[in-house]
Amino acid sequence: MVNMQPIVQAYNPYYQQSNHTVTTQTKQCHCTIIPPHMSERIGDAYDDDVMKGNAERVTARHYRLRNRRAKLFSGENAILNLGASSDGIVKIYDAKHRKSLPGTLVASPGKSTDIDVLEAYEWSVRVNDFYHKVYGRKSIDNQGMEIVSTVHYDKGYNNAFWQGNQMVYGDGDDVYFNRFTIDSDIAAHEMTHAVTQFDEDLEYQDQAGAINESLSDIFGSMAKQYFQKDNFEEADWLIGHKLMIGDQYSLRSMKQPGSAYKNHPAFGDDPQPATMDAYNFTKEDYGGVHINSGIPNYAFYLMTKNLYEIDSSKYAYSWESTGPIWYKAKSLLSPTATFDDLVKATVKVAEDIFGYESLESKAVKYAWADVKLLDNGTHPGEGGGGNGSKCCQIL
Ligand SMILES: [Zn+2]
Numbered sequence: 149m150v151n152m153q154p155i156v157q158a159y160n161p162y163y164q165q166s167n168h169t170v171t172t173q174t175k176q177c178h179c180t181i182i183p184p185h186m187s188e189r190i191g192d193a194y195d196d197d198v199m200k201g202n203a204e205r206v207t208a209r210h211y212r213l214r215n216r217r218a219k220l221f222s223g224e225n226a227i228l229n230l231g232a233s234s235d236g237i238v239k240i241y242d243a244k245h246r247k248s249l250p251g252t253l254v255a256s257p258g259k260s261t262d263i264d265v266l267e268a269y270e271w272s273v274r275v276n277d278f279y280h281k282v283y284g285r286k287s288i289d290n291q292g293m294e295i296v297s298t299v300h301y302d303k304g305y306n307n308a309f310w311q312g313n314q315m316v317y318g319d320g321d322d323v324y325f326n327r328f329t330i331d332s333d334i335a336a337h338e339m340t341h342a343v344t345q346f347d348e349d350l351e352y353q354d355q356a357g358a359i360n361e362s363l364s365d366i367f368g369s370m371a372k373q374y375f376q377k378d379n380f381e382e383a384d385w386l387i388g389h390k391l392m393i394g395d396q397y398s399l400r401s402m403k404q405p406g407s408a409y410k411n412h413p414a415f416g417d418d419p420q421p422a423t424m425d426a427y428n429f430t431k432e433d434y435g436g437v438h439i440n441s442g443i444p445n446y447a448f449y450l451m452t453k454n455l456y457e458i459d460s461s462k463y464a465y466s467w468e469s470t471g472p473i474w475y476k477a478k479s480l481l482s483p484t485a486t487f488d489d490l491v492k493a494t495v496k497v498a499e500d501i502f503g504y505e506s507l508e509s510k511a512v513k514y515a516w517a518d519v520k521l522l523d524n525g526t527h528p529g530e531g532g533g534g535n536g537s538k539c540c541q542i543l
Contacts, residue, residue, distance in 0.1 A: 177310065177312070177341060177345070177352035177357075177360065178309055178310075178311060178312075179309055179310045179338070179341040179352065179360070179361075179364070180307045180308070180309040181307060181308045181309065181328070181334055181337060181338065181388065181391075181399070182306060182307045182308075182325075182399075183433050183437075183438035183439070184432055184433050185415075185419060185432065185433065185438070185439070186414075186415050187306060187307065189414050189415055189416070190306060190321070190324060190414055192414075193324070193413060193414035237276070237287055237292065237293070237294050237295055238257075238269060238272040238273050238276065238294075238295045238297075239253065239257075239294055239295070239296045239297070240253075240254045240257040240260075240265050240268050240269050240272075240297050240298075240299065241253055241254065241296065241297070241298040241299070242254055242262075242265065242298070242299055242300050243298050243299070243300050243301045243302070243316075244300055245300055245301075245302060245303045245319075246302070247301065247302050249298055249301075249311070249314065249316065250296060250298045250314060251298045251300075251301075257269040258270075258273075262299075263327070263329075264299040264300060264317065264319065264327050264329045265299055267327075267329035267330060267335075268297045268299050268315075268317060268329045268335070269297075271329070271332050271335030271336065272295045272297055272315075272335065272339070274332065274371075274375060275332070275335055275336045275339050275371050276288070276295060276339075278336070278370075278371045278374050278375070278467075279339075279343070282374065282467050282468075282471065283471075283472075283475050285343075288339055288342035288343050288346065289342070289346040290346065290347070293346075295315075295339070296313070296314035296315070297314060297315040297316070297317065298314060298315070298316045298317065299317045299329060300317075300319055301316045301317060301318050301319075302318060303319075304318070304319055304320065304321040304322070305318025305319060305320075305328075306318055306320055306321050306324070306325050307328065308328035308329075308334055308335075308338055309338065310338045310339075310341035310342055310345075312345070315335070315338045315339065315342075317329050320391070322393075323393070324392065324393055324413075324414050324415075325391055325392060325393065326390060326391050326392070326393055328391060330390045330391055331372070331387075331388050331389065331390050331391050332368075332371060332372045332375055333365075333368040333369055333371065333372040333386075333387050333388065334368065334387070334388055334391055335368075336364075336367060336368035336369075336370075336371035336372065337364040337365060337367075337368035337387065338364070340363055340364040340366075340367040340368060341360070341364050343363075343367070344360055344363050344364070344478075347478065347479060348478055348479070348481050348482075348483065348485070349483045350363075350481065350483055350485060351483050351484055352434050352437060353434045353435055353437070354434070354435035354437075355435075355440070355485070355486045355487050356483065356484050356485050356486070357434045357435060357437035358435070358436065358437045358439075358440040358441045358443070358444065358487070359441075359444060359481070359485055359487070359490055360437065361437045361438055361441035362441040362443075362444035362445050362448070363474075363478060365387050365400060365402060365441060365445050366402070366444075366445065366448045366474060367471075368387060369383070369385060369386075369387060369402055369466075370466050370467045370471050373465065373466055373467065374465075374467050377465075378465075379456075379460075379464040379465055380452050380453060380456040380460075380463075380464065380465070380466060380469075381456070383466065384403075385401060385402040385403035385449055386398040386399075386400070386401055386402070386403075386408065387399045387400040387401075387402070387408075388400065392409070394412075396409070396410075397409040397412060400418070400420060400438075400441075400442070400445070401418070401420075402445040402446065402448065402449045403446075403449050404422070405418075405420035405421060405422040405442030405443070405445060405446050406418050406419070406420045406421065406422060406426075406442065408420070419439055420439055420440075420441070420442030420445075421439070421440065421442050421443060422442055422443065422446045422519065423443060423446070423518070423519045423520045424443060424487075424519060424520035424521055425520055427440055427443065428440055443487065443519050443521070444487065444490060444519075446518075446519055447515045447516055447518070447519045447521070448466075448470055448474065448515075450514070450515035450518050450519070451470045451473070451494075451511060451512050451515040452466045452469055452470040453515075454511030454512075454514055454515055455469040455470060455508060455511050456469070458507050458508065458511060472501075473494055473497050473498050473501070473512065474494060476497045477490070477493035477494040477496070477497045478490075478493070480493040480496070480497070481493060487521055488521070491516045491521050491522060494512055494516070495509065495512055495513055495516070498511075498512040498513075
């Protein structure tokens with residue numbers, strides 16, 4: 149058996165630093181998609197003349213892309229497929245480049261010629277349908293709540309966020325970021341912050357905050373995979389790929405945390421760790437919630453991979469294989485849950501569903517072992533001493 153003794157304590161700053169000072173606790177998160185370690189570098193990059201040259205090039209390229217996308221989405225070409233579960237509960241407001249919320253209500257947003265309005269509407273409806281059809285959910289609060297979004301927030305605003313009662317999307321600066329409505333996984337990420345708030349109310353700090361962020365990436369990626377009908381191998385496992393200008397860049401990679409961007413002119417290298425060996429003890433960003441989320445993100449990816457390798461037709465799609473385990477497991481978490489609590493919850497759910505010694509529950513445990521959250525020295529059937537790269541051969 150995989151040793152279920154938690155090894156996370158060694159990595160938890162609360163255990164190591166008795167005088168650990170934390171940034172102000174937010175009970176209700178102002179959950180931005182762009183973390184401070186990126187947004188704080190944009191100004192510096194603008195100030196650099198070399199970067200300005202680069203910015204002009206990418207902007208010209210971006211406008212071509214934007215025009216093409218606008219044609220794709222406008223009017224009769226819109227791919228909207230309104231489901232009964234979303235009727236009447238999706239509202240889109242236009243802040244008209246000001247900062248007051250929610251702004252002006254848009255009539256008939258599904259027919260809008262404003263690409264930001266149309267995309268915010270489209271993704272709200274479709275993400276809501278995803279949650280309804282796959283997990284039986286009734287809107288973001290599970291009680292039929294209106295799903296409210298504001299687009300065109302501020303001028304060239306480089307972020308999107310869930311504000312406790314609505315989503316907010318900036319236009320992006322057209323230099324480093326596209327409009328923040330462009331990716332379904334970004335919209336689903338923000339809507340999942342709402343789901344998490346109403347279900348688990350996870351604190352936005354340290355490991356609970358990193359789980360909060362990870363759940364948003366996980367369900368965000370699954371929603372995108374669901375829309376595209378991507379199986380495990382077809383999925384790109386990237387977050388915000390279209391959002392970031394430059395085909396080689398994404399915001400985050402669940403498949404390979406730390407590889408979403410390299411040598412970016414403004415942001416440098418992606419700092420996300422894949423395993424606990426590289427857990428980041430930063431006090432920035434509420435204890436690195438957007439950085440350490442790479443660890444559970446990677447565990448989710450590995451679980452989906454392991455299940456796919458058990459049976460590629462039965463476990464073809466993440467939202468049908470690993471998704472239900474996590475959807476149930478997250479309901480077992482308290483607001484101050486640690487990574488160890490998440491490990492225990494997912495293992496318990498997998499064992500309850502599939503059995504204690506099932507291949508499926510082993511697949512879950514091996515993934516946690518690979519990110520160094522379970523002792524991986526006792527893989528069953530391998531005579532001990534198994535390591536991450538070998539973990540799934542017996543499956
Ligand atoms: Zn987030």
